[in-house]
Amino acid sequence: MQDLLFDFISKYISISEDEKNAIISLDIFRSVKKGTILLKEGQNSKESYFVLKGCIRTYYVLDGDEKTTAFYTEMDALTPHCVTSKTPSQYYINCIEDSILLISNTDMEEEVNTKFPKFDIMCRMFSSELLAKNKVDFDEFKTSSPEQRYLNLLQKRPDLIQRVPQHQLASYLGIKPQSLSRLKARILEKDKG
Amino acid sequence: MQDLLFDFISKYISISEDEKNAIISLDIFRSVKKGTILLKEGQNSKESYFVLKGCIRTYYVLDGDEKTTAFYTEMDALTPHCVTSKTPSQYYINCIEDSILLISNTDMEEEVNTKFPKFDIMCRMFSSELLAKNKVDFDEFKTSSPEQRYLNLLQKRPDLIQRVPQHQLASYLGIKPQSLSRLKARILEKDKG
DNA sequence: CTTATTTGTTAACTTAAGTGAACGAATCTA
DNA sequence: TAGATTCGTTCACTTAAGTTAACAAATAAG
Numbered sequence: 001m002q003d004l005l006f007d008f009i010s011k012y013i014s015i016s017e018d019e020k021n022a023i024i025s026l027d028i029f030r031s032v033k034k035g036t037i038l039l040k041e042g043q044n045s046k047e048s049y050f051v052l053k054g055c056i057r058t059y060y061v062l063d064g065d066e067k068t069t070a071f072y073t074e075m076d077a078l079t080p081h082c083v084t085s086k087t088p089s090q091y092y093i094n095c096i097e098d099s100i101l102l103i104s105n106t107d108m109e110e111e112v113n114t115k116f117p118k119f120d121i122m123c124r125m126f127s128s129e130l131l132a133k134n135k136v137d138f139d140e141f142k143t144s145s146p147e148q149r150y151l152n153l154l155q156k157r158p159d160l161i162q163r164v165p166q167h168q169l170a171s172y173l174g175i176k177p178q179s180l181s182r183l184k185a186r187i188l189e190k191d192k193g
Numbered sequence: 194m195q196d197l198l199f200d201f202i203s204k205y206i207s208i209s210e211d212e213k214n215a216i217i218s219l220d221i222f223r224s225v226k227k228g229t230i231l232l233k234e235g236q237n238s239k240e241s242y243f244v245l246k247g248c249i250r251t252y253y254v255l256d257g258d259e260k261t262t263a264f265y266t267e268m269d270a271l272t273p274h275c276v277t278s279k280t281p282s283q284y285y286i287n288c289i290e291d292s293i294l295l296i297s298n299t300d301m302e303e304e305v306n307t308k309f310p311k312f313d314i315m316c317r318m319f320s321s322e323l324l325a326k327n328k329v330d331f332d333e334f335k336t337s338s339p340e341q342r343y344l345n346l347l348q349k350r351p352d353l354i355q356r357v358p359q360h361q362l363a364s365y366l367g368i369k370p371q372s373l374s375r376l377k378a379r380i381l382e383k384d385k386g
Numbered sequence: 387c388t389t390a391t392t393t394g395t396t397a398a399c400t401t402a403a404g405t406g407a408a409c410g411a412a413t414c415t416a
Numbered sequence: 417t418a419g420a421t422t423c424g425t426t427c428a429c430t431t432a433a434g435t436t437a438a439c440a441a442a443t444a445a446g
Contacts, residue, residue, distance in 0.1 A: 058332075060332065060336060062336060067332075067335070067336045069328075069331070069332040069335055069336065070328070070332075079321055079324070079325060080325070081325040081326070081328065081329050083325070084318075084321055084322045084325045085322070085325065085326075090329070091332070120313050120314050120317050121313050123317045123321065124313050124316045124317040124320065125277075127317065127320045127321045127324050128272055128277055128316065128320045129277045129278070130324055131272070131320050131323055131324040131327060132272060132273070132274040132276070132277045132278065133274070133278075134324060134327050134328060134331065135262075135263070135274065135327060136274050136283070137331070138262070138327070138330070138331045138334070139251075139253065139260075139262040139263075139284070141331070141334070141335070141367075142260070142262050142334070142364070142365070142367040143253060143255060143260045143262065143364065143367075145404090145432085146432085146433075147432090165392095165393070165394090166393075166394060166395095167392095167393065167394075171335070171336065172335070174334075174335040174336075175433070175434090176433075176434060176435085177393085177394075177395090178394090178395080178396085178433090178434080178435080178436095179432080179433050179434075180394095181394065181395050181396075182395090182396085182432085182433085183432090183433090184395095185395085185396085186432090338402085338434090339402085339403075340402090358422095358423070358424090359423075359424060359425095360422095360423070360424080368403070368404090369403075369404060369405085370423085370424070370425090371403090371404080371405080371406095371424090371425080371426085372402080372403050372404070373424095374424065374425050374426075375402085375403085375425090375426085376402090376403090377425095378425085378426085379402090
């Protein structure tokens with residue numbers, strides 16, 4: 001399982017056996033049960049997550065109901081806003097499948113930098129890449145209709161549509177569950193005719 | 194004008210006079226005229242931008258018309274997706290006001306790191322903060338209606354509504370120009386009644 | 387196994403966004 | 417300055433999403 005992580009890191013920087021052992025010694029791999037709440041609204045967490053296996057989601061509670069805004073699956077990383085801004089979290093993080101996560105804490109930063117000095121460089125490459133990607137996703141969202149967004153998701157992350165409850169998918173697509181049902185029926189009708 | 198940049202950097206790391214001089218010696222400050230196209234679709238640019246004064250926008254050309262997806266104003270930074278992904282750009286970048294920009298090139302990276310070793314650390318802090326913020330903006334967009342998005346913009350970036358053409362604002366809000374006009378009229382009507 | 391809760395779909399109705407066209411007003415250009 | 421283009425708004429009409437409610441299927445709880 002850790003090999004997945006090292007393969008991932010190798011995409012950005014070269015990594016020695018010593019560094020691999022140093023990372024393992026940090027003891028940051030966690031097995032997390034489906035349903036676990038990793039972060040609650042109002043909390044001041046310092047934890048970041050990297051998904052090795054499974055799925056976690058972020059959601060807001062607005063007017064009493066949940067609005068799911070993102071899913072993180074294999075090889076996705078998430079540093080909650082509250083960690084960088086040092087303000088209470090506006091949203092929840094929830095583990096929706098039995099998962100294996102890498103959980104790091106900003107308090108460990110000094111230790112990480114000592115044991116693994118290339119950490120900053122790697123993070124800079126990684127987070128600037130993620131930022132650019134996130135912007136493109138946002139652009140795509142802005143410039144397309146709900147139906148196009150659904151079709152796009154079907155292309156790019158077909159697994160999500162299978163592994164995730166529809167009502168969570170709906171808010172992820174920026175619409176209501178009823179609209180998602182209708183939209184899917186509409187598409188199916190088109191394919192027939 | 195450069196003081197603006199140094200004040201900005203100081204929010205993340207401490208910076209010495211020597212380092213300030215080193216940054217100035219990189220010769221990266223540019224005055225750019227309104228209307229200038231900084232990046233075109235299909236180009237493989239290595240340039241990143243930091244706005245000291247003025248405004249630049251990113252836009253796509255889809256089915257022959259422009260879709261504006263973002264505006265960058267004072268103290269905003271933009272590394273185009275093509276720079277990190279090393280693939281041709283999907284979008285344009287356009288200077289929409291006479292501006293003063295800091296323009297850096299990935300070819301300069303080695304020189305920057307020599308002259309200003311804290312650069313990586315600063316970038317990591319900066320881009321991970323930006324990433325988290327961008328996600329929150331995306332979340333907000335997903336969970337609100339066009340009208341709410343407009344009212345939200347009115348609160349958070351009232352200057353944008355003044356300084357930017359309405360048809361560009363419309364696609365930034367994910368709607369058509371006609372819908373933006375209608376939506377504004379609707380709000381005005383509500384305020385009266 | 388039975389009951390309660392959650393989840394997904396369908397339907398009727400309301401509301402708002404998309405579309406295509408028209409029209410001044412502002413801006414640019416020759 | 418005259419003519420062309422761009423820009424913002426309005427209108428009538430179409431299309432699709434929001435809303436409220438009902439109901440069946442799947443899942444969880446007792």
